[in-house]
Amino acid sequence: VSVAQEQNFVIQTANAEEIPVIVKTYYDDVDNFKFDQSDNSISFDMPFDWSPDYVDLVQVVHEEVRVPKTFSPYAEGKQFKGYVNGVEIDQRALLNDPYSYDDTNIVHFLITNQELKKINETLGESNYDNKKMDLKLVPLSEVEKQSTEFYLVDTTNYEPVPTTVNISGDGSYGAGDEIPFEIAFFDENRELIRDMKYVVSFIDENDNILETFMGDDPQMPGIVATEGIDIRKILVPSQGVYRIDVRALGTGFAYEETYAGIGSGIIEIGPSTGKTTPTPEVAPPAAIPSWIKNNAEWWADGQIDDDSFVQGIQYLVKEGILKIPPTSQGEGTGSNEIPAWIKNNAGWWAEGAIDDDSFIQGIQFLIKEGIMKVQS
Template sequence: MKTILIFCLIVGVFPLLASVSGHGIGSETLPPQMIGNYNSTIFLKSSPNTADENIKEKQISLTIYDVETDEHLHNMKIDFTVSKYGEILFSNDFRIDEGTFSIIFSPVEELTIDETLDKLFDTMTKFGVNQIIVNENTFSEGGLYDFDIIVKPVDSFEDDLQDPVHFKGSLSIPKKFNFEVESDYKISITTFYDIIDSFAFSSDSMKFSMPFVWSDENISQVSVIHEEIHIPKSMSSWITNDYDLKINDIFAADSLITVDDYSIDSERIIHVIIPQRFLPEFKNDLEQMTFEILPNLSTNLPLVSLTTNGEYNVNLSWKPNNLIWGTPIIFEIKIEDTFVPYKIVKQIPFHVSLIQNSKILFEKTIVGVKNIESEVNAFQFIFDESHEGSVKIVIENIASNKFAQTEFVFVVNAPILKFPITIPSQRTDGQEGNYDVALTWIPVDLPPDEESEFIFTIYEKNSKIPVYDAYYEFVLIKDGGGIFRNSGIAPAGGYFEDFVFTEEHAGTVLVKLDKINNSEEYAEISVNVVPEFGLMSILILGSGFVIVLVKPLMIKSRLFLK
């Protein structure tokens, strides 16, 4: 599944959500009923429909109108009750003269029972005919609220003319929940349905739940469920290119989970959006809806996005598929026209940049080609250890149009080492040599001020047999200069070298086995000396190579390079 949210979806989905009405949304149009001679309904709405903690007031608006003519019904008396989980939070009656009415609930520090229920007109201020302010904390908790509205047409506020008509509805008040994970990261969940009542987190799973009634009647009234999860982009273990979603322990369709990397620079937003038609798939006997989000480390390439102006479709892929630091990565960018009947191959310039934490790692203007299948729009970059984590690639100014741009976020991972590492030898002319060197080092993170041991075995490439009594020169190189050299004989093809790195050696160090078996061939690999704490989780696996250690058979001569 591709979870890079295309820009047009960002600007398209959320206005749609804002305008949707249904049970448990920020607005609801209640099923119509006859009020006198009119087939009428009530449109119920809460605003603002946001979880902004700085906005304290909530406005509940209702409109009574004829569904056939859209005309408002006048001179209505309503009994208006708000409850949550069966507990009545607010109840009073009002006169609606023009068919519309709104109540602004303004929180107060302390409430008494008298202020809350018994003396409405002592605790509210009238604003014109159709709006009042009530000093109530009714909606402070957020979540799903039930509304009972009894409508009576009247000539006067006191006199009832007909039997009352009873409407029932529900509105969700968005609520943001904050959770601290892994000691120094904060994850927030904004629920647009009901409150989050449980949360569990690990490096490979996030699980939370909320109340939900799985009756057919309730499902039929819910138009959409929307949960919004905010994750710091610095939390690299969770900034993957794909996520899997489970609802009530059932894997959900890929389309129900999308990612927004555009709205907030420092955060990734994961949207779980479940339209009504999907809800029956997850029905169970518990009055709960449980969500589980799992980072998916596999990446389906290419990633696809539209430019902000919708003019171009941009595909991004890279080789090798596993994006790790220390390895040359070739990025391939494919640009196509979107809304033209005939796609003409044409040369176009565009600018590409790699950005991490607002720092530009790489940028280049490429003169590429659009509407072509061959991989011509490519560039190479090698990430280093400091780049581990999420990186943003920005593709902009396509065809010199500043509005034609898009971006993707991907994750640079640490290499997973499998010991021993087989390094083919090379000749000084660059050709492949006649030997393989199997190399392991302990400890794997190579910290300073501790003894590190490099264990190696020299094999004849074709026969895979260890080369007995093989001469070698073991060399450590930092920033082009040698920091250690020792020559010796590997009695059974295998031997070891010890060295204590210092803080000055932190970073990349080249390990080189030179003059293999008295030839001009060598094998080399870059390793990282990691200060204080290791940055890699390394899986050490065995292989078909046998490392032979014969420490007592010789005396090593050591030469330290200054």
């Protein structure tokens, strides 16, 4: 379907109580709606072509399940697991929205192209001929959350903007765990701000950045909170107080700036509860002296021109001060014209909104395009 459709169903409980449920589908009509009293799960299916060629074309499959909060298995504060064709989907593909309505919990299936491919890989070729997508939502026990909330300010006068950020973590996790943090953006009316593009960094008490999330496309920086809510997992190594820095870049493809701003919150992580997660492989950070950020900031502000910036970077690379991973040198056109997005990246990097590796990606782009010549 090209326009979202709402389909109405009824859950029949063991006490003969009838609970209205709405499935809002953004893809196709759903069928075979079922409620399983043994685990209080809701399941349904819809037409879907699992052939790899078709899956390559699908950006996201979005389905909403709306259940009254008065129905205790789906009450506010619950967590959920989601399954597609029997495969458990990543926690980031299942977003719980208890904020939009006072009386209704909304659970979003946001199954990305990457998640669809992972399901196909898990199930193998036997799934390619499957013409249905089976979705299942299973409520879990209620969890105690620890949270921080703060408003954002603009980056010019540091005046408040109409954006509030709430960040919460599952209290059953602790030091040494990979903790899923929910990040929610609200406007002045306490409504979720949809299609928010943002960057978030997790920082310890010694100002060491544990991880920065800024998306995969350097030309369009920012991760997207499609429904105004996102989940990011971070391995927290030890107990203590952690700072979470958020930069809201804007909404939509045009980065509309009404809700753009920066802000920080503090959250305290307690001892490990015994939940263990594998330690992720961390690439060694790029070696960039902090004073180089001054040049990047001056260039982003227009105080030095493009040629001066390029020449400065070339010198730093040649002298081994700035370490660039091996990059194929492009032929170029002899012009030092630099795309605007790289200048934006430089400004954000100078302000600490993106990490060193993200800045270096822009330099690698200049090398590949032949805009910058680097002597080995």
